[in-house]
Amino acid sequence: MIQIVSESTKGAVVEFGFEKEEGKFKGKALETLFYPEKDGKEVLYVGLGKKEETAGGQTDENICKVLVKEAAAKAVKELRSHEIYEFSMNISAVAEKFGTESVRDIAEGALLADYEQIQYPGKDCRKTEIELTGIEGSEAEAASALLSEYEAVIEGVRFARDMVNMPGNKLRPEDFAGEVLNLVKDTEIEAQVFHLEDLKKMKMDALLGVGESSEFPPCLVVLRYMGDPECEEVKGLVGKGVTCDTGGYCLKPAASMGGIRGDMAGGAAVAGAIYALAKNRVKTNAVAVIPMCENRISDGSLLPGDVINSYAGKTIEIANTDAEGRLILADAVSYAVKQEKVTHILDIATLTGAVVNMLGFTIGGVISDDQEWFDRFRRAYQVSGERYWRLPVYPEHEKMIKSKVADIRNMGESCCGTITAGLFIKSFAEGKPWLHLDIAGTAWVEPPVFEFQSAGATGAGVTSIYQLCRQ
Incomplete structure (x- = not known):
């Protein structure tokens, strides 16, 4: 489950950031840094690479979409490895750089990272619950509509994966x-x-x-x-x-x-x-x-x-x-x-x-x-x-x-x-x-x-x- 909220209610949070020279977290593409406790929450930082390299022509746009999907997926997989299944993602940095429509890529990356193959015998797979923060006002309404639409699309992707697997x-x-x-x-x-x-x-x-x-x-x-x-x-x-x-x-x-x-x-x-x-x-x-x-x-x-x-x-x-x-x-x-x-x-x-x-x-x-x-x-x-x-x-x-x-x-x-x-x-x-x-x-x-x-x-x-x- 994934939804847009104005304020997180979860005890764990994902923060996305672009590359920088200072600090322990450099923000390199798909770099992660996990803090078990920071300001009362479990915090995972995920890097988006160099900000100036994520603009340009058609090819760069495709690379950026894949990067956003990967960053969201990386966050889900990393937190699941710590047995954290409920968390929020602050996507303000992503939305500011790539626009509200990047919610589609966030949703696809996060929901597909949660996918697990059918097994015989079957086993119960715990699903993640994600809140997206960092988008306000009318942009939040547009993002929610995109999110609702793309959940059905990802259901279709997951069906296709199940059949082929x-x-x-x-x-x-x-x-x-x-x-x-x-x-x-x-x-x-x-x-x-x-x-x-x-x-x-x-x-x-x-x-x-x-x-x-x-x-x-x-x-x-x-x-x-x-x-x-x-x-x-x-x-x-x-x-x-x-x-x-x-x-x-x-x-x-x-x-x-x-x-x-x-x-x-x-x-x-x-x-x-x-x-x-x-x-x-x-x-x-x-x-x-x-x-x-x-x-x-x-x-x-x-x-x-x-x-x-x-x-x-x-x-x-x-x-x-x-x-x-x-x-x-x-x-x-x-x-x-x-x-x-x-x-x-x-x-x-x-x-x-x-x-x-x-x-x-x-x-x-x-x-x-x-x-x-x-x-x-x-x-x-x-x-x-x-x-x-x-x-x-x-x-x-x-x-x-x-x-x-x-x-x-x-x-x-x-x-x-x-x-x-x-x-x-x-x-x-x-x-x-x-x-x-x-x-x-x-x-x-x-x-x-x-x-x-x-x-x-x-x-x-x-x-x-x-x-x-x-x-």
Whole structure:
């Protein structure tokens, strides 16, 4: 729990400060100094680094957002290490430098630092209670409104983390669908699940091609939130939901097997984002489409060289059975356009190892065919503080996925893997403004990169998708 108050009632307090030359506490970035007793309270000082280095252009703004999140998270983790679970944070120094909107970053850092993975057997996890002080008058009202809004967003992030962290045998496709339905049950979201027999009638052949041979059948979850009935724009949010990815007959190497359970981070992200939109009654229209399945090896599994159909009617040559995410996204994107009549498409997936080699574990890859749609997303991630990098696309890249035996091939050549994977999905967007997020590097971190992360799932994408729709 976190709230704005005019005066602290807690016996412990966090003070943020910028770097200085004198005193025991120098204020270097994320430096901490704990006093068990000072003026009748337990006091923790947390450093924000050099004040003059926290102003400037777009890149610096992102660095500052991450710093504020980390500082808040550092404070929570440090006090919890002293078994202090109730305290106040004096955020006057942060708000004065970064503005009232920095409350969002404080809340995200603090609430995510409090996150703990699901364990088996379960255990009771004591949550922190935080009071924020140092903001007065009308600014306090604005900060309280931001805080209330972002608590729902962080619920969405925590949901995404829980789903990705869950062991594969605890989260089969139908289980994942049930978790999503339970998340949105008390909101204004209309939820629908298409099960195996439905998918066969719909001719979702790409999704079935990947998931039908598993003992645990595939399904398709559709979440409709129409918060602005007078607006014709409907954003289609499509997230990959592969709950177990062995690679199929193109079996993953042993070193990669530990992460096969988390290949549904994209699906979890769009579920968390649309939940937050509905919870906050944001004036927007969004439809989330999440194809869910397992990619296993069995007698009926896809083989390299196979040619399959798709919901769009296009034939697909299977060059690699471990390029399964783009197959199920193809059917889901086609469905979103044809049946849900979405006007804009965003798809998100842990799609390629190539994006990890290129951008590492803190930056997601972006591909888009529409400048205005991408500009809106860029404004969104500038607010969220997530990091993305747009990749170039040229006609020669599209040639890489041409097939000699089908309409399209599910894998390109030995280079440009992230680009060609995205372009495969684009070919099913029916010309709608399209945006593709590859979060293969940012959805999972072990060890954590930032203080507000924990080992495992990060909940990548939720905050940026929410901000995109919120515009």
